[in-house]
Amino acid sequence: MKNILEMTDLSVSFPAPKGRIPAVRNLSLSLAPGECLAIVGESGCGKSVVAQSVMRLLPSGTEIIGRISYQGQDILHLSEREMEQIRGQEIGMVFQSPQRALNPIMKIGKQLIQPQLIHGLCSENDAELRAKGVLQGLGLDADWVMAAYPWMCSGGMCQRIVFAAVSLLHPNLVIADEPTKGLDAANVTDLEAMLSTVTAGKRTGLLLITHDMDVASRLSNRIAVMYCGMIVEEGETSTVLSSPKHPYTRGLLGSLPKNGFVPIPGLSPALTDLPEGCVFHPRCRFADEKCRTDIPDLKDGVRCYQC
Amino acid sequence: MKFDRRYILPGLLILVLLIVAVFPGVFAPYSITDRDATYQAPSAEHILGTDNMGKDIFSLLIYGARWTLMIGFASGLLAVCVGTAFGLLAGWRKGILDEFLMGTTDIVLILPKIPLVIILAAYLGPSPWVLILVLGLLSWESIARVVRSKVIQIRSAEYILAARCLGFSDVRIMVREILPVVFPVIVPKFVLVTAAAMISEASLAFLGLSDPLMVSWGGMISNAFTYSGFLRGMWYWWLPPALCIILGVLAITSLAFIHERGVREVVQL
Numbered sequence: 001m002k003n004i005l006e007m008t009d010l011s012v013s014f015p016a017p018k019g020r021i022p023a024v025r026n027l028s029l030s031l032a033p034g035e036c037l038a039i040v041g042e043s044g045c046g047k048s049v050v051a052q053s054v055m056r057l058l059p060s061g062t063e064i065i066g067r068i069s070y071q072g073q074d075i076l077h078l079s080e081r082e083m084e085q086i087r088g089q090e091i092g093m094v095f096q097s098p099q100r101a102l103n104p105i106m107k108i109g110k111q112l113i114q115p116q117l118i119h120g121l122c123s124e125n126d127a128e129l130r131a132k133g134v135l136q137g138l139g140l141d142a143d144w145v146m147a148a149y150p151w152m153c154s155g156g157m158c159q160r161i162v163f164a165a166v167s168l169l170h171p172n173l174v175i176a177d178e179p180t181k182g183l184d185a186a187n188v189t190d191l192e193a194m195l196s197t198v199t200a201g202k203r204t205g206l207l208l209i210t211h212d213m214d215v216a217s218r219l220s221n222r223i224a225v226m227y228c229g230m231i232v233e234e235g236e237t238s239t240v241l242s243s244p245k246h247p248y249t250r251g252l253l254g255s256l257p258k259n260g261f262v263p264i265p266g267l268s269p270a271l272t273d274l275p276e277g278c279v280f281h282p283r284c285r286f287a288d289e290k291c292r293t294d295i296p297d298l299k300d301g302v303r304c305y306q307c
Numbered sequence: 308m309k310f311d312r313r314y315i316l317p318g319l320l321i322l323v324l325l326i327v328a329v330f331p332g333v334f335a336p337y338s339i340t341d342r343d344a345t346y347q348a349p350s351a352e353h354i355l356g357t358d359n360m361g362k363d364i365f366s367l368l369i370y371g372a373r374w375t376l377m378i379g380f381a382s383g384l385l386a387v388c389v390g391t392a393f394g395l396l397a398g399w400r401k402g403i404l405d406e407f408l409m410g411t412t413d414i415v416l417i418l419p420k421i422p423l424v425i426i427l428a429a430y431l432g433p434s435p436w437v438l439i440l441v442l443g444l445l446s447w448e449s450i451a452r453v454v455r456s457k458v459i460q461i462r463s464a465e466y467i468l469a470a471r472c473l474g475f476s477d478v479r480i481m482v483r484e485i486l487p488v489v490f491p492v493i494v495p496k497f498v499l500v501t502a503a504a505m506i507s508e509a510s511l512a513f514l515g516l517s518d519p520l521m522v523s524w525g526g527m528i529s530n531a532f533t534y535s536g537f538l539r540g541m542w543y544w545w546l547p548p549a550l551c552i553i554l555g556v557l558a559i560t561s562l563a564f565i566h567e568r569g570v571r572e573v574v575q576l
């Protein structure tokens with residue numbers, strides 16, 4: 001099946017007083033309809049930058065090299081007006097802080113109706129009915145929520161409202177950027193149930209960006225592990241999680257409480273001062289001389305000389 | 308939200324002035340073209356006497372509210388429109404446009420206002436519209452600065468990013484998402500500029516730089532000064548318009564200060 005999203009040799013760097021900061025390096029990923037791809041990794045590894053590159057939301061001065069192809073068209077070369085058509089209606093995004101993702105001084109009803117009108121999906125009356133229908137489907141009191149302000153709703157309710165705003169536009173690709181961050185266990189379960197409906201119709205793809213390995217394991221078909229802006233391991237979720245190859249993936253899984261809570265020694269290097277060779281070699285107990293000088297290629301889903 | 312009682316007195320005062328300004332014919336006993344004997348003292352017929360032309364001073368006072376308030380509010384509105392547009396664009400776009408717009412703002416900021424207004428009013432001719440244009444276009448810079456800093460603060464908020472992800476255009480985000488948040492900052496600025504414009508109008512009229520056919524409170528004081536109202540001790544000629552200006556400006560600035568204090572109290576809570 002033709003992929004919805006393809007990123008080829010994507011590199012993203014930000015301007016800095018001394019040179020540029022490489023946030024993402026030579027990233028290649030693809031996503032098929034009905035598939036969920038999880039990008040996992042620790043904070044600051046460049047996961048969210050990938051999401052924002054796809055949405056073309058990075059600040060001016062950011063250098064994006066490579067190709068991001070959505071439904072066959074290179075979105076890096078689209079005008080801002082063309083991107084406005086794609087954002088929301090084609091590619092939707094769920095944010096990590098649902099309460100902050102809603103306008104605090106606008107009624108929720110208006111926030112759900114407006115995007116539908118902007119994309120010309122229906123009339124105002126129909127937009128209201130559709131919004132109420134989706135809210136009811138998510139287990140909310142639609143009439144109350146439509147007349148409420150975001151600060152009147154709990155975090156879990158806001159997460160459902162944000163999800164409703166995205167799903168009302170029926171996008172072909174949904175990007176969920178750390179959607180479970182700050183939510184309690186019950187709300188995480190609810191959110192997982194909502195996100196699993198995204199790919200249920202086999203039409204929409206889900207790009208899940210998270211550092212929660214449990215959520216990634218439950219939702220995704222494939223998983224890509226990022227470290228310092230590079231993909232170090234990629235493959236079927238069940239395979240990667242059951243038999244991780246890269247030392248970083250093994251360390252990441254080993255640091256989970258259920259796996260013994262063993263931290264990876266050392267700290268991630270600053271993006272302004274990345275080591276030569278494999279970026280993980282200063283923290284890797286298997287590293288040899290070659291790891292210190294040459295950057296390994298991604299072969300058979302793993303970027304490591306020792307695997 | 309609980310209504311703040313401190314708004315009542317200045318609000319009522321502004322309301323009365325506005326009603327008088329909109330419907331002067333209802334309250335004025337005479338038209339501004341009606342004449343009687345000149346330099347009359349207050350009487351039952353003419354509550355505040357008559358001026359050098361024999362016009363009823365009380366009627367002039369009522370008709371004067373129209374232009375004084377009109378010039379004040381129109382200048383304030385113009386300044387708010389220009390300042391908000393500059394601030395929104397500069398804060399949202401940033402980069403070269405921001406530098407250009409803020410550079411322009413800085414230039415307007417350092418211009419000596421009153422001398423420039425005097426020169427422009429003298430050069431362009433005495434018309435109330437010129438006055439509105441000049442006062443409005445020289446008072447927007449602080450609004451632009453405040454709006455810009457507020458926009459910079461808001462533009463990185465997650466709900467703005469979320470709005471962009473839903474396909475909202477830049478213009479829509481600026482007008483529908485950012486402007487309502489910036490609005491409470493603009494309101495006190497608007498009333499302060501309005502008050503300042505009323506004072507400037509009075510000053511220019513006193514200096515004889517306003518339209519002589521236009522009846523305004525500043526013009527009445529100027530006439531009293533020019534046509535020996537002060538020498539004759541006709542306090543009822545110049546004192547009422549002066550009091551009206553003071554009360555009008557005080558009421559408007561009070562509204563701004565009460566609003567600002569209210570916002571500060573909410574923030575402190």
